[in-house]
Amino acid sequence: MSTQESNTQNLTLVQAVRDGLKSEMERDDDVIVLGEDVGKNGGVFRATEGLYDAFGGDRVIDTPLAESGIIGTSIGMAAYGLRPVPEMQFSGFMYPAFDQLVSHAARLRTRSRGRFTCPMVVRAPYGGGIRAPEHHSESKEAIYTHEAGLKVVVPSTPYDTKGLLAAAIRDPDPVVFLEPKLIYRAFREDVPEEPYTVELGEAAVRREGEDLSVFTWGAMTRPTLEAAESAAEDGIDAEVIDLRTLSPMDTDAIVESFKKTGRAVVVHEAPKTGGLAGEITATIQTEALYYQEAPIARVTGFDVPYPLYALEDYYMPEDTRIEDAIRETYGA
């Protein structure tokens, strides 16, 4: 869409979440927000602020403290004509609802041979960077991508946040929408006031380059771009691809970029083992092995519970770790 014609507002990522919810709720009366403290209080991170006043308690529902009940109820709502957008206060609090998400939301369509669907978006702040341990900081996207039947989205900019959220809400299937809370308020971007969508399943090239490809998403996109700029000072021209949707993954974009560069680094803050970097590497191996010129590097979190405070800085892949990997992969 053309941004020249429409008015824009300069929003942070969390404001874009709110704006995306608001414009989808205006478009479609069946869109209903529910969760712990999302109503009057506006949510722990203020992602739903003002929605209660705008749409009332029937469409912005404060629930008891019961994740399994929230997701389970949302599934029932979705199967019978509504488009619920439940919020989990932190992605680490999703586990009490895991059975509902995995055993039911993800399988309703196949199990009923398409007679029931589950158009629901589970929103949850996720990832590290707020100095709190374990549940309050972990990145577990791979758990959800592993579950066929769930779509998984992680935005990295305010513009994408509003557009991807709209696309997720309009999507006929369940979407886990993970919001990188480290960058909730880190920067602003012009976001159209009008509703628009950013298509699910499409990666974005954030920096074009010829020498190697760096694949990442969410809060890791910015340090990756910084690392790429810094490597560029020494003539290393890295391409940075923000996957945006992790399931279904844009394998075409991954393979196309790799065929051009022959070298790859994958960056994610989730732990290494079983993380998506392994999946991306395997995709490259099967689809583009003969283009490969160097071992593929993974820059990830560690295989430990997300640590508290002082160790957080070691845990998160920061730009220097990413840059080291870029240089090594380039030189290999």
Added chain:
Amino acid sequence: MTDYTLETEAGRRESLRRMLTIREFDTKAGQYFADGEIPGFVHLYIGEEAVAVGTCAALDPDDLISSTHRGHGHCIAKGLDTELMMAELFGKEDGYCNGKGGSMHIADVESGMLGANGIVGAGPPLATGAALSIDYQDRDQVALAFLGDGAVAQGQVHEAINLASTWDLPAIFLVENNRYGEATPVEKQHNLSQLSDTAQAYDIPGLTVDGMDVTAVAEAVKEARKRARAGDGPTLIEAETYRYRGHYEGDEQNYRTDEELEQWQERDAIDSFKRRLIDRGELTEDDFEEMQAAIEEAIADAIEYAQESEFPAPEEAYDDMFSESVPEIEAFAERIRTDGGSNGGDA
């Protein structure tokens, strides 16, 4: 061993001392959180001291408790060391969990404290399981779960109470009804005016007590303990109380009024218990001042201890992953020791 029951003069003074210690500890924890020295989130127990202390005073020292995200009060009431607690809040290696857990994950099995818990509602199943162990091993103990009014809505809480009741386990469920789960008032979370009525669903005794009265709490827990030890199964106790601070430090608290807070503060559990002891001739104002001064000093020491302790070394993140060391993990740890841990232990 310290006399710590509400049935003796010395025990009552000890109970007052612990209530004051909780208040001082959490007051300081709030200040150092605001200063940025304590990371993450802290949920303070100020206002609810009579619940933890009344409960633990009625338990035997060997009894077990499981705690919540608002656990500092439970720890102090159960006798945990305030220096090790404060070091844990600061994320330092001398803390109870070597600085890896923080405020919401303090645990000390030796003190019978099975753990604070970052997951609301996760404590009761732990207590039920511990009660099953007690039962199986025929030990003279009980396991008590603290939980909030909000937690009562969680599915796993229902499962835990149902198991304990069905199997007549020596368990106690102590609901701290402080009127809110985060910003949501209790009426919006439950269709019952008394949460103790949930006990009917399990056919166990359920009672509501004044959680601002340390003696009332202790009496209820004492009865429940007796019943549990007699093999008659669990009891659910609801203690009506109030938190004076926000849900977490930094909470805007737009969901409640100053008047409501003041009304509860007028019934402050520490003030009223102190007055009662003075009226009975068991305490003088001077004794109280002395007690308060000693506590302030002890907590100041705890802060100093925490500040002087070191942060854990990066490779310690790999410690205690499993009981035996795993060669791969050792190799990762070694790599961190040598090169600072680039690439998540990879290549």
